[in-house]
Amino acid sequence: MSRPRIVIVGAGFAGLTTARRLCRLARGAAEIVLVNPTDYFLYVPLLPEVATGILEPRRVALPLTGTLPGVRLVLGEADAIDLDRHRVGWTDPEGNHRALGYDRLVLAVGSVNKLLPIPGVVEHAHGFRGMPEALYLRDHITRQIELADATDDGRERAARCTFVVVGAGYTGTEVAAHGQLFTDALARRHPRLDGGERPRWLLLDLAPRVLPELHPRMSQTASRVLARRGVEVLTGTSVAEATKDGVRLTDDRFVPTRSLIWCVGARPDPLVADLGLATEKGRLIVDEYLNVPGHPEVFACGDAAAVPDPARPGEIAPMTAQHAVRQGRAAAHNIAASHGHGTRRPYTHRDLGFVVDLGGTQAAANPFKVPLSGLAAGAVTRGYHLLAMPGNRVRVAVDWLFDALLPRQGVQLGLVRAHAVPLEHTAPEVPAPPPAGEAGEGNSGEDSPP
Structure with a gap:
């Protein structure tokens, strides 16, 4: 008798965890296939450190073939699911359309940038959800500081040294906190900027405080660090319009800038x-066993699934890595149970607390609901990330050590162009192809500003 085939779509926190746990439970009794557009798992929480020159990109990109021995990797973007015929269609990196059947399907496709109907944002902003966006931002920040040093126009210099981050949740707060340190370090290396006006970072959110989804103590800690560092936090404020020369805020102020970083949240793939x-809030409705109603062979978890939150009856679990990892484990156990190995388990979750890396030695953390700040929070935050990463722990720790002892490198490699990271991109894991009529690989022309 042939082995049952379990197809997992997506290799984020939920998909990776499902695959790893199924390998241990199946012990070769099932064929496990993972469909993903990249050959690596991306540890997203450390992307701000990639974008600001602390970590090299491969530190947070763990190879799937090495991390998941025994799992067959299908490299491609899933673009069609035939629920009646039990088939998954995908497009490989060379544009070929393929399909394969499944006995069990796990949808862990994750999320993409959340869009809002604000004039000019799609054209002039860039998100922060994938490796290409982090690499682009790293180059873009460096380039703006270098161009600011080169110009004699004071207004242009100020605009190039101004960076606007929209969204004061986890990602936006960390990007702004790390970004201010990065640009300060870059400016010190340029004689015409050193000693003059500091690079300016603005963090905007319509909420009344930063980190609105976390405990007020963590918000207070983050606000204090950001203020001390010089980041301008504008609560109750967002972008009303974006242009190539700057952004108009909802309070009608105009901020000249070449950098609009969009961190307002995520929407399901x-x-x-x-x-x-x-669906609920755009996420696929599942029951407490992560099963899709009416399709007992289909499971969903992570950002794409509206999983009932046992801690908040009537609510769905938030889009966090902690929930995604635990949902992946539950999905694996319930898939095994559907083949007669064990019994089904409803999804449960125990809150272990949260950590927010604010750069340098600063962080905000509340492990097991114990509020921490300063060095203690920084140690807990880095320890948590090392424990949570499926691999590369030594390499990450070494990069942190080098960052503490050596000057940070600030060079732009030009590997990711602006057209490759459009805000509306439905696959932020991979660069978008160049627009029709424009040069493709090898294009060394000047990058257009966001």
Whole structure:
């Protein structure tokens, strides 16, 4: 008798965890196939450190073939699910369309940048959800400081030294905190900027405080660090319009800038909407066992799934890595149970606390609801990340040590162009192809500003 085939779509926190746990449970009794557009798992929480020159990109990109021995990797972007015929269609990196069947399907497709109907944002902002966006931002920040040093126009210099981050949640707060340190270090190396006006970072959010989803103590710690560092936090404020020369805020102020970084949140991968199944807040509805109603062979977890939150009856679990990891484990156990190995388990979650890396030695953390700040929070935050990473721990720790002892490198490699990271991109894991009529690989022309 042939082995049952379990297909997992997506290799984020939920998909990776499902695959790892199924390998241990199946012990070769099932064929496990992972469909993903990249050959690595991305440890997203450390992307701000990639974008600001602390970590090298491969430190947070763990190879799937090495991390998941025994799992067959299908390199491609899933773009069609035939629920009636039990088939998954995907497009490989060379544009070929392929398909394979499944006995069990796990949808862990994750999320993409959340868009809002604000004039000019899609054209002039860049998100921060994938490796290409982090690499682009690293180059872009460096380039703006270098161009600011080169110009004699004071207004242009100020605009190039101004960086606007929209969204004061986890990602936006960390990007602004790390970004201010990075640009300060870059400016010190340019004689015409050193000693003059500091690079300016603005962090905007319509909420009344930064980190609005976390405990007020963590918000206070982050606000204190940001203020001390010089980041301008504008609460109750957002972008009303974006242009190539700057942004107009909702309080009608105009801020000249060449840098608009969009961190307002996430929305489920568009593949979810294409399924034609019931959704809540754009996320695929599942029961407490992570099963899709009416399709006992289909499971969903992570950002794409509206998983009932046992700690908040009537609510769905938030889009966090902690929930995604635990949902992946529950999905694996319930898939095994569907083949007669063990019994089904409803999804449960125990809050272990949260950590927010604010750069340098600063962080905000509340492990097991114990509020921490300063050096203690920084140690806990880095320890948590080392424990949570599936690999590369020594390499990450060494990079942290080098950053503490050596000057940070600030060079732009030009590997990711602006057209490769559009805000509306439905696959932030991979660079978008160049627009029709423009040069493709090898294009060394000047990058257009966001």
